[in-house]
Amino acid sequence: MHSPVGTFPHTRMMENLCRVALGGPVLQHLHQRGGCTVSEVQEHESDWHQAWTAAGFLYKAERERMVFMEREVFRAQRFATLPGMHDDIYSMTEHLRAHRAMEGSQLQELWDQVKAEEEARQMRPISPDYS
Numbered sequence: 001m002h003s004p005v006g007t008f009p010h011t012r013m014m015e016n017l018c019r020v021a022l023g024g025p026v027l028q029h030l031h032q033r034g035g036c037t038v039s040e041v042q043e044h045e046s047d048w049h050q051a052w053t054a055a056g057f058l059y060k061a062e063r064e065r066m067v068f069m070e071r072e073v074f075r076a077q078r079f080a081t082l083p084g085m086h087d088d089i090y091s092m093t094e095h096l097r098a099h100r101a102m103e104g105s106q107l108q109e110l111w112d113q114v115k116a117e118e119e120a121r122q123m124r125p126i127s128p129d130y131s
Contacts (some may be wrong), residue, residue, distance in 0.1 A: 014057040019072060021051035026076040027089060038066075038073050084117070 004010060025044040029036035042048045051053060051069065059065040092110055 005091055011058060012040075014054045018058075018069075019052045021054065022072050022076055023100045026073055026126065030077060030080055036073060036077055037071050041069075041073055044113040062070070084121075 022041060025041045025047050026036045028044075029040050041051075051072075052065070055065045055068050059068055080084065095106065
């Protein structure tokens with residue numbers, strides 16, 4: 001199913017495509033050096049091109065697009081370093097090491113699992129009532 005350009009589903013799809021494209025280089029640099037800059041992500045030409053193209057549907061002006069990309073690189077690093085994310089990321093990287101590819105449905109399944117666990121954590125009471 002294709003959503004028309006400019007609609008909410010299309011916008012979300014382009015945001016997610018950009019995040020997936022940036023995710024690999026960001027995780028690689030985090031693993032190797034403990035941090036990542038936009039210029040380091042740009043060295044991954046194929047990933048950067050895919051992310052830049054997707055971001056072009058969201059922001060026409062290059063400056064706005066670059067600000068978005070910078071923000072997404074930062075968000076990817078922050079997300080990857082959250083407590084508990086190591087296990088979720090590990091399952092993806094192990095799959096990629098073994099198969100050198102991942103179907104969108106497999107990535108979506110893992111992402112849904114991550115989101116469900118995150119939502120469950122947020123729904124837990126801060127301090128249990130023992131009365």
